[in-house]
Amino acid sequence: MPKHVLVKLEHELKEIKQALLVDIPQEIARAAGQGDLSENAEYEQALAKRDMFQNKLVTLEKRISEVASLDISRLPKTRAAYGSKLTILDLDSEEEFTFKLVLPEELDGHPQHLSISSPIGMALVGQEEGSEVRVQIPAGIRRFEILELKTIHDVA
DSSP states (O other), X not given: OOHHHHXXXXXXXXXXXXXXXXXXXXXXXXXXXXXXXXXXXXXXXXXXXXXXXXXXXXXXXXXXXXXXXXXGGGSOSSSOOTXXXXXXXXXXXXXXXXXXXXXXXXXXXXXXXXXXXXXXXXXXXXXXXXXXXXXXXXTEEEEEEEEEEEOHHHHO
16 A cells, blocks of 8 residues: 555545535635525535535545555556556657556656556556557557566565
């Protein structure tokens, strides 16, 4: 289990709970104090914000459960998966790229990270060194060859 991702998600969960338990109820009370609720746009916005944060809370709790249940020892040792470092060749442009497959929460703009949830990441997961992969992306079909694969077991 990637503990640093859990810490990040739990921090975000704490912020959402703070908003739901303290901040948003204060906004609702303040807006309700302005009079007629049937035509009170601020009150409606505060209620909509509460609903949005409640949905975020449910989604985030589910994601924390998913990340917490990720058992690194069960990841494949010869196929691309979370934590793998890959060098691939774009067969159309002949460019080589090296990156690490990460969870979406780990991207943080790092140029050598590729989300396992992205179209290319999803196509690479489960592939072996030497595999040719075809990926449908918005710009069309891209073809890659995996030149080198180091799994999380090799990298860690």
